[in-house]
Amino acid sequence: MPLRVVQTADEVRAVIGSRRGLGPIGLVPTMGALHAGHARLIESARAECQTVVVSIFVNPLQFDRTDDLARYPRPFEADLSLCDRLGVDVVFAPAPAEMYPEPPDCTVHVARTAEHLCGAFRPGHFNGVATVVLKLFNIVQPEVAYFGQKDAQQLAIIRRMVADLNVPVRIASVETVREPDGLALSSRNQHLNPAERALAPALFRALTAAREAVASGATETDAVKRHAAEAIPADERLRLEYLEFVDPWTFQPVERVAGPVVAAGALWVGATRLIDNVLCTPPA
Ligand code: AMP
DSSP states (O other), rough: OOOOOSSSSHHHHHHHHHHTTTTTTTEEEEEEOOOOHHHHHHHHHHHSSSEEEEEOOOOOOGOOOOOOHHHOOHHHHHHHHHHTTOOOOOEEEOOOHHHOOOSSOOOOOGGGGGTTTTTHHHHTTTHHHHHHHHHHHHOOOOOOEEEEEEEEHHHHHHHHHHHHTTTTEEEEEEEEOOOTSBBBBBBBGGGHHHHHHHHTTTTHHHHHHHHHHHHTTBBBBBHHHHHHHHTTTTTTTTTEEEEEEEEETOOOOBBBSSSSSEEEEEEETEEEEEEEEEOOOOOO
8 A cells, every 4th residue: 555654543543453364463663763773663563564664753751861852863855765675564653742642641561671881871862761561562562572572671661571572563573784894783883973982893703702702701790891802902982881691591691601691781972872682602
């Protein structure tokens, strides 16, 4: 069907309603400023679902810094063209007042899975993410929802939320899409000036060093972290916020590797905060 762009929950329901019996409805939640990473999610949805809904909503509830919210890119027309090219059926782009007519009194609280990594440095962030994702699930009522492994802690939290709260949505995950030099695509990359852009792949290099150390049998994560951090050049524009090993499902810290672990990091490059992660597997 030709792309429909709707702003309200009632319109989404009306547009999707007639298609509900035809086959699975897939939802790709995004904050817009769409790039090839988002495109990969949309393509997966297009391949598996009868109806593909992309939501574009910069969710104020998940921003812990007002400057980050204010400068988040919003190239709406370009986003719509990409959705159109990829055969999206419905773009749901609500205004903040549609999602939050008044400050919400009931929200989703994420406990252990949000304790570490980004959860430790961005207070309230994952409660905001889980709350908006549950609202989107309730509005669109998809059979499947697509999330990127780039935001691995978010993915683990959404999986945990649907399990804990019996939400009838299958969560599909999609591999991280990277630039040729390894930098994970992110809407925030466009804030980087050319010099910062050249420094930004250091995070992926550090995570790759961690993955290689684990693959060759290293088990003490403290030692691997020190080794990996050496891949970050000493430059005043770079500040490693964290580099940690966590369990892939619980996102609790791992001190000694005894199975697959996620190495995750957050690196400030100038005024821009980048995150990335890789799965590390010890030798058989
Ligand atoms: P965002 O618009 O940043 O909230 O991201 C929307 C969805 O796209 C999330 O599920 C992200 O994990 C996913 N995503 C963002 N960047 C990438 C990437 N480089 N590769 C794969 N998925 C991504």
